[in-house]
Amino acid sequence: xxxxVRDPAPGPAPSCPSxxxxxxxxxxxxxxxxxxxxxxxxxxxxxxDRPGGTDRPDAPGRPCEAPAPAAAGAARRRFLTYLLxxxxxxVGARLGLDAAAPATAQAAVRTAAAAQDAAAPAxxxxxxxxxxxxxLGDALIVAGLPTSHLLVLELTPAGRAVLHLPRLEVGxxxxxxxxxxxxxxxxxxxxxxxxxxxxxxxxxxxxxxxxASNSVRSLYDPVRAAAAxxxxxxxxxxxxxxxxxxxxxxxxxxAVLAPDGRxxxxxxxxxxxxxxxxxxxxxxxxxxxRLRLVGRPTGRIDARDIVTGRAKYAGDLAIPGxxxxxxxxxxxxxxxxxxxxxSAARTMPGVLGVVQIPSGVAVLAETFDQALxxxxxxxxxxxxxxxxxxxxxDIRAQLRAAHAPFLIPPLLTQxxxxxxxxxxxxxxxxxxxxxxxxVRPNRAELxxxxxxxxxxxxxxxxxxxxxxxAVTVHVVRGxxxxxxxxxxxxxxxxxxxxxxxxxxxxxxxxxxxxxRHGRMxxxxxxRIRATYGLGQVLSYEHRAATVxxxxxxxxxxxxxxxxxxxxxxxxxLAQAFFLLSEKNPYNVGIxxxxxxxxxxxxxxxxxxxxxxxxxxxxxEIMMDELxxxxxxxxxxxxxxxxxSAAGRAVLDTVAKAGNWGRPMPPGQAQGIGYHDENxxxxxxxxxxxxxxxxxxxxxxxxxxxxxxRVINPTGLEAQLTGALIDGISVILHAGNHIDNGxxxxxxxxxxxxxxxxxxxxxxxxxxxPPSGPPGGAGxxxxxxxxxxxxxxxxxxxxxxxxxxxxNF
Amino acid sequence: xPTHTFVLNGQPVTVEAPDDMxxxxxxxxxxxxxxxxxxxxxxxxxxxxxHLDGEEFQPCTRSVKDCEGHRVTTIEGLADGDTLHPxxxxxxxCDVAQCGFCxxxxxxxxxxxxxxxxxxxxxxxxxxxxICRCGSYPRIREAIKxxxxxxxxx
Numbered sequence: 001x002x003x004x005v006r007d008p009a010p011g012p013a014p015s016c017p018s019x020x021x022x023x024x025x026x027x028x029x030x031x032x033x034x035x036x037x038x039x040x041x042x043x044x045x046x047x048x049d050r051p052g053g054t055d056r057p058d059a060p061g062r063p064c065e066a067p068a069p070a071a072a073g074a075a076r077r078r079f080l081t082y083l084l085x086x087x088x089x090x091v092g093a094r095l096g097l098d099a100a101a102p103a104t105a106q107a108a109v110r111t112a113a114a115a116q117d118a119a120a121p122a123x124x125x126x127x128x129x130x131x132x133x134x135x136l137g138d139a140l141i142v143a144g145l146p147t148s149h150l151l152v153l154e155l156t157p158a159g160r161a162v163l164h165l166p167r168l169e170v171g172x173x174x175x176x177x178x179x180x181x182x183x184x185x186x187x188x189x190x191x192x193x194x195x196x197x198x199x200x201x202x203x204x205x206x207x208x209x210x211x212a213s214n215s216v217r218s219l220y221d222p223v224r225a226a227a228a229x230x231x232x233x234x235x236x237x238x239x240x241x242x243x244x245x246x247x248x249x250x251x252x253x254x255a256v257l258a259p260d261g262r263x264x265x266x267x268x269x270x271x272x273x274x275x276x277x278x279x280x281x282x283x284x285x286x287x288x289x290r291l292r293l294v295g296r297p298t299g300r301i302d303a304r305d306i307v308t309g310r311a312k313y314a315g316d317l318a319i320p321g322x323x324x325x326x327x328x329x330x331x332x333x334x335x336x337x338x339x340x341x342x343s344a345a346r347t348m349p350g351v352l353g354v355v356q357i358p359s360g361v362a363v364l365a366e367t368f369d370q371a372l373x374x375x376x377x378x379x380x381x382x383x384x385x386x387x388x389x390x391x392x393x394d395i396r397a398q399l400r401a402a403h404a405p406f407l408i409p410p411l412l413t414q415x416x417x418x419x420x421x422x423x424x425x426x427x428x429x430x431x432x433x434x435x436x437x438x439v440r441p442n443r444a445e446l447x448x449x450x451x452x453x454x455x456x457x458x459x460x461x462x463x464x465x466x467x468x469x470a471v472t473v474h475v476v477r478g479x480x481x482x483x484x485x486x487x488x489x490x491x492x493x494x495x496x497x498x499x500x501x502x503x504x505x506x507x508x509x510x511x512x513x514x515x516r517h518g519r520m521x522x523x524x525x526x527r528i529r530a531t532y533g534l535g536q537v538l539s540y541e542h543r544a545a546t547v548x549x550x551x552x553x554x555x556x557x558x559x560x561x562x563x564x565x566x567x568x569x570x571x572x573l574a575q576a577f578f579l580l581s582e583k584n585p586y587n588v589g590i591x592x593x594x595x596x597x598x599x600x601x602x603x604x605x606x607x608x609x610x611x612x613x614x615x616x617x618x619x620e621i622m623m624d625e626l627x628x629x630x631x632x633x634x635x636x637x638x639x640x641x642x643x644s645a646a647g648r649a650v651l652d653t654v655a656k657a658g659n660w661g662r663p664m665p666p667g668q669a670q671g672i673g674y675h676d677e678n679x680x681x682x683x684x685x686x687x688x689x690x691x692x693x694x695x696x697x698x699x700x701x702x703x704x705x706x707x708x709r710v711i712n713p714t715g716l717e718a719q720l721t722g723a724l725i726d727g728i729s730v731i732l733h734a735g736n737h738i739d740n741g742x743x744x745x746x747x748x749x750x751x752x753x754x755x756x757x758x759x760x761x762x763x764x765x766x767x768x769p770p771s772g773p774p775g776g777a778g779x780x781x782x783x784x785x786x787x788x789x790x791x792x793x794x795x796x797x798x799x800x801x802x803x804x805x806x807n808f
Numbered sequence: 809x810p811t812h813t814f815v816l817n818g819q820p821v822t823v824e825a826p827d828d829m830x831x832x833x834x835x836x837x838x839x840x841x842x843x844x845x846x847x848x849x850x851x852x853x854x855x856x857x858x859h860l861d862g863e864e865f866q867p868c869t870r871s872v873k874d875c876e877g878h879r880v881t882t883i884e885g886l887a888d889g890d891t892l893h894p895x896x897x898x899x900x901x902c903d904v905a906q907c908g909f910c911x912x913x914x915x916x917x918x919x920x921x922x923x924x925x926x927x928x929x930x931x932x933x934x935x936x937x938x939i940c941r942c943g944s945y946p947r948i949r950e951a952i953k954x955x956x957x958x959x960x961x962x
Contacts, residue, residue, distance in 0.1 A: 171907025171942045299903040306908035307896040307915060309843025309883035316842035324837060349809075349826065367837035368846070369829045430847050430855060430909040430941045479845070479909025480941045511848040714903050718944065722906060725943025748939050749852045757934035759945040 081229035081283065089155040089233055089273040093226035150204060151219070153182065153226040155234070159254060159267025161188050163223065166198045168210040168451050169302075170429070170481035172778050173715030176300040177216055178223055180711055184293045185227030185285050186234075187251035188266065190301065200453030200473035206558040210451040211486055211606070213678045213776025216711065220774050224285040232279035237272035238264050239280060246280040288709075288770070295770060297714040302477075314448045314476045315434040315508055322436045322504040323352055324368040325497055327360040328375050329517050332741035333602050335385035337361065345374040354378070355500040359489075359517075362497040364505060372510070386601040388741030392523075395547065395600065395738060396421055399525035402545040402596040406529050413531040413538055416629055418622050420528075421803040422614040423735030424520040424547075426743075426751055427607055431479020432514050437494035438504035443470045448491045449478025455554040456488035460495045482726075483606040484519060486553040515751060516743045520736055521607030522547035526618040530588065530626055537626060537641070540588040544615050548597040549574050550604045572597070582615050585676050586623070586641035602738070608726060609782035612677060617731075617804075620673045620787030624794065634672055634791070635660055646768070647676055650683040650704040653766050658685035658702035664796075667691035668699075671792025673727075675784040680707040680775030684724065684784045686760070688792035694807055696793055698728050698760045701785075706768035707775040716777050717765045723781025724763065729754045730782075731789040735805045752805075814875045816841070817885025823872065831867035831875050832856050835882065843883035843912045847939070854938040857913035858882045864920035883912035886919065895919045898955035906942035914938050918952050927956050 082092040154162040163182050169175045175195040183190045201208060207218070231251055238256035239246035241264065250257050255265045305311040330336065340361055342354040350370030355362050361378055365371035399421075435448035444464055450456050453473040461471040478485050494507040509518070524546040531538045556573045571579065578595040593615070607613060627637035635655045642648050651674055654660070660670060667690055674683045682705040690696040703720050710716050733752040737744040745751040786804075794801055813822045816839065825834050830849075835841040844867055847855030851869040858867055859881040867880075886893045892900070895918050905911045917938050925932050933949050940948065 171905075171909075173906070299900060300905065302908065303900050303903060303905055304892075306905040306911050307883075307892070307899045308887060309912045311908050312842070313845075313909060315836075315846070318840065367825075367829070367833045369826075369833035369837070372849075428941055430845070430853070430907065430939065432846065478907065480907040482941075508846070511850075511853070718903070718906055718942075718947070721946055722943035725940075725945060747848045747850055747852055749848075749850070753939060753941060754943070754945070755939060756936045756945050756948065759943075759949075761930045761946075761949065763946045 081225050083277060086274055088157055088270040089230055091153045091226045091230045093151050093222040151222045151226060153230055155230060155266050155270040157267050157270050159192060159265050160194050161186055161192055162194045164198045165195050166201060166204055166208040167215045168449060168475055168478055170478035173300055173718060174215050177711040177715055179301050180293050180298060181223045182227045184291060185224050186231045188254040192254045197475040199475060200457040202454050202468060208454050209554050209558060213778040216774050217776050228285045229283040232281050232283035233273040233276040234266055234269045235281050236276045236279045237269045294711050298712050313431050313479050314436060317436055317447055319436045319504060322506040323364050324371045325362055325364045325505040325507045326371045326375050327362045328378050328380055329360040329513055330382040330385060332385040332388045335382040338381045338383045341379035345377040348374045348377060353501045355497055357493055357496040359493060364501055385741050390741055391739050392737045395523055398598050399545040402598050403527050403543040404594055406541050408531060408539045413533045415529055415531040416625055418528045419802060420526040420618040422524045423808060424523045425607055425730055425735050426515055426518055426520050427482045427484035428751060428753060429480030429482060429484050432511055433490035433509040435491040435494040436506045437498040439464060439495055439498035444495060445472045446491050447474040447476050449476050449485050450488055451486045452553045456491055460492055463492060464495055464499055482608040487519060487605055512746045515746050519603045519605035522549050522604040524614045528618060528622050530622060532630060537588040540591040542593045545596040547604055548599045578611055582611050584619060585643060585647060587643060588641060609779040612783040616675050616783035617786045621790055624791045638674060644676060644681060646706045647681045649768060650681055650706055653704035654683045654685040654702045657764060657766060660685060667796055669792050669795035671788045671795060673784040673787030677780055678776030680777060680780045682780050682784045684788040686788045686792050688796050690793055690796035693797050696732055697758060698789060700762040701760045702764045704766040707777050708772040709770045709774045710767055711774060713767055719777045720765055720781045721763060724785045725754050725759060726782050727785025727789050728758055731786050731804050733805050733807045735808050812872045812876050814877060815879045817881055825872050827873040828871050831870050831872050834872045835867060841882055841884060845909055855910045855913045857916045859916060864917050883916060894958050895955045898951040901954060902947045902951040904944050904947040904951050906944050910938060910940045914948055922956055926959060928952060
């Protein structure tokens with residue numbers, strides 16, 4: 001162990017391929033006082049959750065399960081923390097010196113490139129098991145290494161511990177989990193911790209993207225390191241003040257306590273602690289046996305604001321002068337304005353302006369009601385958009401035609417073929433896209449919920465012709481996202497409108513705008529062939545064809561930052577993402593997975609669980625069909641083939657707790673689904689009543705998940721439950737049609753996301769005992785839940801559903 | 809422009825607004841009351857749900873003129889000062905909220921339900937139309953039952 005060893009060089013790890021030369025930039029936003037790091041950074045080695053770096057050897061996605069390159073990835077991580085020059089204690093933390101991961105990343109890409117050369121046509125890529133070695137979350141963590149030290153924790157003289165979070169809160173409970181980590185390591189009261197969302201901070205490079213279920217995974221170590229380093233300095237400051245040996249002091253409830261009963265609150269010590277260059281006690285995060293808050297069910301820190309209506313979203317902000325604004329949009333996706341007569345609209349009550357922008361015609365008014373009425377009064381005609389000749393059936397035909405042929409002809413073996421259609425699905429977060437923009441001649445300020453504030457800032461600055469540092473992006477909590485707020489469409493429009501109108505605007509997309517012109521999970525088609533004999537699955541080929549997913553939100557820059565040379569590997573960004581996220585978790589002979597993309601000029605984007613939401617659901621339906629064909633029980637069949645022991649454990653748990661195989665009345669059935677990704681695994685068992693096949697209902701769900709160290713079980717269970725409702729929705733009734741280039745659905749009336757009556761009255765969740773560092777929980781449940789619902793429907797109705805949503 | 813007087817969260821207010829302006833925009837854009845959220849504007853998502861004379865309604869589809877002389881209660885007016893309504897307490901106890909955007913409407917719907925039906929069955933709760941895109945429905949169900957039990961016990 002290297003605890004207490006001090007690293008003389010505060011610069012970035014030499015092994016990080018994308019490190020800027022020299023020490024990391026000392027500048028931090030809104031804080032000129034944070035000069036360069038003044039202390040010798042502390043270094044420590046193993047996280048106590050990673051004994052020997054080989055924790056949880058059987059968990060999915062673990063290096064030790066993978067072939068050679070990952071063996072070096074023994075997850076030894078050291079954390080550098082920095083004392084930042086400030087009048088009050090301010091600590092920065094980085095996660096660094098993880099030499100194994102970038103090497104692994106490069107190895108993975110080399111392997112991928114080789115596999116592609118050998119096996120696949122140029123457009124396609126297929127390789128099983130890359131996520132076993134390195135998944136997307138790992139890649140993003142690697143990308144974050146050179147800059148994550150700039151995560152900043154401040155102790156204010158008023159006694160607040162303020163962790164400036166370079167991420168977005170959209171309901172995933174991140175701010176609560178982070179506050180818990182801070183409170184744990186500081187021995188602070190949870191109520192004394194604040195977790196404000198940072199403005200866009202370009203110096204963070206890749207490390208301000210919220211996505212890929214990556215936030216807790218990437219922040220777990222640096223947040224703990226920062227808080228532990230701050231605590232050590234507070235203890236040292238108290239020891240000096242009282243002239244007592246520091247190791248006689250303890251901390252609790254936001255205070256340092258001496259054996260003689262003296263007590264000093266953290267606020268009182270904050271200024272003194274800012275001068276402690278080298279703490280006199282250990283600054284290592286706690287060992288697992290000393291945790292008092294982490295792992296305990298905890299309500300979210302903003303719950304009271306929410307239930308009283310005080311929580312503010314972008315549209316609730318009172319930015320001076322920002323006037324309600326809506327945009328008239330084309331009749332088809334990406335159509336263009338042919339003619340405009342705004343004369344009637346301009347004279348309507350409350351109207352403050354009408355301006356044209358590339359995507360439509362903006363109307364500014366004193367209230368949204370007046371803006372909407374004036375929008376209705378615009379006389380517009382539109383040129384058809386680029387897909388105006390296409391409808392759902394045409395797109396499905398294009399997808400079917402995009403597949404590469406199967407490699408293995410079913411000549412001598414028995415086989416099962418399956419084909420699956422998945423519709424487009426809007427993200428439909430409850431808070432419609434909203435952005436406030438105040439663009440002046442020499443600067444611009446924006447307020448909105450952004451998963452990608454740095455890319456937004458860069459793009460908006462370029463659009464406005466301003467230097468990047470003249471644009472400020474304030475990140476505001478979001479009312480849901482599910483991937484939608486990776487894109488900043490509304491903010492870009494708001495900036496264009498504010499510039500053209502010469503005044504601040506509060507732009508709101510209506511629900512109809514977001515349904516018809518917003519983004520969607522791309523439609524996809526899947527062709528799968530499995531061959532079997534002598535009780536074994538011999539080969540498993542999965543051809544996925546999707547409408548092209550738009551990843552132009554900084555992911556490419558992140559992967560490049562992680563050492564991926566996409567052009568060298570011959571990969572598109574989508575293919576790299578597919579490669580890093582998709583794998584078949586079962587031993588099914590020789591599996592291949594290939595992605596073919598159909599480029600269509602429609603608005604797409606990552607939707608919670610991205611490719612897995614269709615790829616793995618199709619796989620899980622095939623597992624049921626294979627089991628049936630081979631005369632085996634669906635759970636036993638999976639269990640015998642799951643590579644991961646953690647996976648087998650969650651499967652066993654739901655089978656037992658859910659009484660798998662119990663007799664069900666006619667028209668009702670159980671269904672099972674399993675998925676592992678982002679260093680976590682989950683099994684869902686549902687019971688479904690399809691007595692009326694057009695109005696099926698999931699009546700019960702039993703969920704088991706293993707996500708390593710669980711920070712907040714209450715938050716994790718919320719994520720797993722949300723994923724269940726997503727699965728019910730996208731499998732049974734929520735999706736989008738395209739009719740002649742326009743989205744048919746316009747609101748929740750016809751985009752049929754689940755309501756209370758569609759949800760199971762009984763939901764039972766089992767979290768496996770903590771093992772290893774936290775996995776990513778935000779997306780994990782969606783594929784398993786979706787598959788369980790589809791499989792239950794198939795059993796209940798005696799059909800083989802092939803097109804989702806089923807009632808569409 | 810016509811003026812309209814109604815009681816908002818216990819206080820009389822008078823606003824200038826066209827007769828047909830939906831109350832939602834009067835509340836949000838003229839009075840700065842932002843608890844009721846816009847989610848669809850056509851009464852189907854119910855994120856704006858508030859109370860008119862104690863009954864749930866959707867301010868996005870009710871004109872300000874129709875509210876003239878009536879009592880409007882939004883989420884901001886539900887608690888008694890710092891003392892939360894039992895349904896708000898149940899929401900905290902069950903940690904219902906995820907993103908939180910729909911929850912003012914969900915809570916106002918639940919309060920109205922419990923007024924009509926103090927001991928609601930699962931079938932009664934199934935009648936709730938409010939969308940929660942985060943999928944907090946099971947905890948909403950649990951919180952309503954908890955609030956009902958709490959109210960029953962006193």
